[in-house]
Every structure is written in C-alpha cells, then in structure tokens.
Amino acid sequence: MGRKPDEHVDGCRGSNGSPVQPQLLSRINEASVLRAIRQYGPSTRGELTQHMGVTFPTVAKAVSSLLDARLLEEFDDAMTGPGRPAKRLRLSREDSLVVGVTVDVRSCEVAAAGFDGVIREGTQKSFATPASYGKLLLAIVEHVESLRTDDVPILCVGVSVVGLVDYRRQEIRLAVSLPFLAGKKLGQDLSERLGADCALVHDSHALCLAEYVYGEAGNLDSFAVLDLCSGIGLGVMVNHVFLTGHSGFAGEMGHIPIVPNGRKCRCGRRGCLETVASEWVLLDRLSERLERPIEFDEAITLALKGDKRVRSELNRLCKYLAIAMAHVVNLFDPQCVYVTGRLFDRLPWLRDHLVARARPATLEPAFDNCRFLTSSGTNLLGAVAAAISAVTSSRVHKLNDTLSGITLAVARRQLAR
Numbered sequence: 001m002g003r004k005p006d007e008h009v010d011g012c013r014g015s016n017g018s019p020v021q022p023q024l025l026s027r028i029n030e031a032s033v034l035r036a037i038r039q040y041g042p043s044t045r046g047e048l049t050q051h052m053g054v055t056f057p058t059v060a061k062a063v064s065s066l067l068d069a070r071l072l073e074e075f076d077d078a079m080t081g082p083g084r085p086a087k088r089l090r091l092s093r094e095d096s097l098v099v100g101v102t103v104d105v106r107s108c109e110v111a112a113a114g115f116d117g118v119i120r121e122g123t124q125k126s127f128a129t130p131a132s133y134g135k136l137l138l139a140i141v142e143h144v145e146s147l148r149t150d151d152v153p154i155l156c157v158g159v160s161v162v163g164l165v166d167y168r169r170q171e172i173r174l175a176v177s178l179p180f181l182a183g184k185k186l187g188q189d190l191s192e193r194l195g196a197d198c199a200l201v202h203d204s205h206a207l208c209l210a211e212y213v214y215g216e217a218g219n220l221d222s223f224a225v226l227d228l229c230s231g232i233g234l235g236v237m238v239n240h241v242f243l244t245g246h247s248g249f250a251g252e253m254g255h256i257p258i259v260p261n262g263r264k265c266r267c268g269r270r271g272c273l274e275t276v277a278s279e280w281v282l283l284d285r286l287s288e289r290l291e292r293p294i295e296f297d298e299a300i301t302l303a304l305k306g307d308k309r310v311r312s313e314l315n316r317l318c319k320y321l322a323i324a325m326a327h328v329v330n331l332f333d334p335q336c337v338y339v340t341g342r343l344f345d346r347l348p349w350l351r352d353h354l355v356a357r358a359r360p361a362t363l364e365p366a367f368d369n370c371r372f373l374t375s376s377g378t379n380l381l382g383a384v385a386a387a388i389s390a391v392t393s394s395r396v397h398k399l400n401d402t403l404s405g406i407t408l409a410v411a412r413r414q415l416a417r
C-alpha cells in the first residue's frame with residue numbers, strides 16, 4: 001500500500017525494513033511539514049510536532065531547511081494573549097514565486113502566486129492563443145518573464161494544457177482542439193527558455209487539483225470533477241490519490257464509445273460521448289436545426305428565452321451526460337462530483353436536471369453517498385496548484401508517487417540544460 005498523505009517518517013527504516021537514507025528522511029519530513037501547514041494552516045513548531053506525531057528536533061530541522069529554501073516564512077502571532085508572541089510558520093507568500101499558465105483553445109492565461117498559492121494582485125494576464133507552437137512558446141515566455149522579480153527565483157511554472165499529457169514522457173500526445181500541440185514537450189521547451197522547472201498538466205486534471213488545493217474538496221478523500229469544456233474531461237481523486245493512470249491518460253471520459261457507429265468524433269472514432277454530450281456537438285446540432293451557424297452566447301440566450309429547439313438539444317445532452325455521470329459514481333464511489341463548464345455557469349438549473357437524470361442510472365447506495373456540486377476551481381488555479389505540488393514532490397522525488405499522490409510531467413532545470 002502507498003503512504004497516505006498525512007504520514008511521515010520519524011524513524012530510520014523504510015516500510016520494507018531497509019535503512020532509509022538520512023537525506024531522504026529529511027526530505028520526507030520537510031514534505032510532511034508542508035502538508036501539515038497546508039492542512040492545518042499557520043502553525044507553531046510545537047503544533048507541528050503534535051500534527052505530525054514526531055519529535056520537536058525533527059520538526060525544527062525540517063522547518064529550518066524549508067525556511068532556507070524560502071518555502072516557509074515565520075511571523076509573530078499577536079493573537080495568542082499575554083506574553084511573548086508565538087512564532088508561527090506559514091507557506092511563503094512574498095519570498096517565493098510560482099507561475100500558473102493555461103493554454104486553451106481560444107485564450108491563454110498567466111499569473112504569479114506565492115508558494116501559499118494566492119494569486120498576486122495585478123499579475124493575471126490573458127492573451128489570444130497564438131496560431132503556431134513557436135508563437136505560443138514566445139508568448140508564454142514573454143508573459144512569464146514579465147512576472148519575474150530580481151531577487152525571487154521562480155520555483156516552478158505549472159502549465160495546464162487542453163490535451164492529453166503523457167506524464168512519463170513529458171509530452172502532449174493528443175490535442176484534438178489545438179492540433180499543433182500534439183507531440184510537443186511544452187514543459188521541457190519552456191523550462192529550457194525560462195531556466196525554471198515546469199510542470200505540465202492536463203486541463204481536466206488541473207481542475208481536479210484546483211478543487212483539492214483551493215476548494216472544499218481538500219477535506220474529501222474521494223471526489224471527481226466532470227469538466228464540460230472544449231470536450232469532456234474527468235479528474236478523479238480516490239482515497240487521496242490523484243488518478244493519472246500509467247502514463248497520464250486516465251479520465252478521458254469524452255472518448256468512451258457510447259453510440260455504436262454514431263457521429264464522427266474529433267478524435268477520428270465514431271460515437272464517442274463527446275459526439276452526443278459536449279458543447280461542440282450541441283452547437284453543431286443547433287446549427288443544423290436552425291440552418292445557420294450558431295455560437296455559444298446565442299444558444300444561451302435562446303435557452304433562457306425557452307426556445308424549444310435549444311431546450312430539446314440540452315435535454316438530449318443531459319440524457320447522455322447523465323450516463324457518464326452514473327459511470328463515474330459507480331466506478332469510483334466519490335463523496336462528491338463537481339460539475340464544471342460555462343454551460344453550467346450560464347444555466348445553473350442544468351446541473352440539477354443532469355443529476356435528476358443520473359439518479360435512476362446509478363447504483364442507489366453510491367448515488368445516495370454522493371453530493372453533486374458546481375466546481376469553483378479554474379484551470380489557472382489548477383496550474384498554480386500543479387506547480388506547488390511539483391515543488392513539494394521534488395523534495396521527495398523518489399517517493400513522489402506515494403507521498404503526494406500526484407505525478408506530473410515535470411521538466412527540471414538541470415535536465416533541460
């Protein structure tokens with residue numbers, strides 16, 4: 001069994017009885033301190049000792065190393081009553097810099113954050129997605145460079161991309177909505193140009209990370225994020241382990257076959273879920289019915305006016321998406337399924353309609369255990385979360401899969417040079 005996220009090491013033997021290298025042991029304890037502060041908030045060394053169940057010197061040593069690395073910062077807690085204020089530790093805000101980048105079909109975003117994950121005011125920028133890979137690299141590098149400050153190095157750049165990411169090969173393998181990304185090692189290419197580590201993450205996985213790090217899902221052990229964006233994506237956390245599969249392809253919900261010999265999908269196959277339950281097929285079908293091209297905003301306006309053709313197409317979309325949702329609940333038994341996408345943002349009642357349709361298709365005990373909510377996460381927050389996870393994991397790289405439950409394509413500076 002893998003190590004649970006809140007476990008740590010205070011002894012000197014690994015789970016197989018073999019001696020654990022002292023340096024590795026220190027790194028594991030440092031990662032445990034970071035996780036404890038993320039979980040419990042700003043803490044004193046004494047509180048960390050209690051949270052982690054290890055000795056005070058073990059905590060003090062790990063904290064000292066993390067202060068040196070600028071991942072933690074210390075502040076006086078004036079709220080503890082009379083006497084000397086306690087020194088509290090929090091994730092570094094001012095002395096650290098991580099960058100989040102999103103690459104989507106229509107636009108890209110860039111923002112800077114501290115290691116605490118809070119996006120810095122005034123740093124969020126967006127730009128139209130360039131038409132070629134070379135121009136995309138240039139645009140991202142230019143925007144990230146503008147966020148640099150002289151004395152604070154970039155710890156990591158998290159990049160959320162609309163495409164299938166092979167986390168082992170650090171390569172985008174399939175990008176049906178942005179084909180020039182296919183076969184590209186975007187993390188590595190950016191790392192070479194920026195001289196900083198880059199963590200590449202599939203956009204649906206980014207949403208899952210965002211919900212875990214920023215949303216209330218941080219208190220859950222199992223949840224799923226169903227993402228109706230340019231296609232249909234799925235991010236899943238089961239028992240605190242973020243599921244990526246062997247290479248990173250887990251969660252490709254949009255391309256499960258659902259209609260034998262159905263409509264042609266953007267992936268080249270026929271009858272995928274996307275061909276009956278995605279935003280693009282909704283607009284395609286509405287354009288056919290109205291006998292003219294129709295864009296998203298007009299479809300929403302018509303839906304709000306009660307247009308019968310749009311309503312019936314939305315009904316059809318929900319019929320199939322409900323089947324996908326039933327699969328998710330039956331397969332993973334999540335405590336919560338977060339539904340996300342601009343369709344649900346603009347038509348909030350659609351989520352309730354979807355859940356009502358999913359109920360009869362889902363095993364009752366699993367359905368009754370599960371809540372269905374709208375996600376508050378964004379790809380940009382997910383990209384920042386990916387960067388932070390990569391920094392934490394890099395301190396225990398030999399155990400990153402079991403300690404953090406998160407394995408991403410991280411291009412390291414030393415590899416890129």
Ligand SMILES: [Zn+2]
Nearest residue numbers: 255265267272
């Ligand atoms: Zn497909």
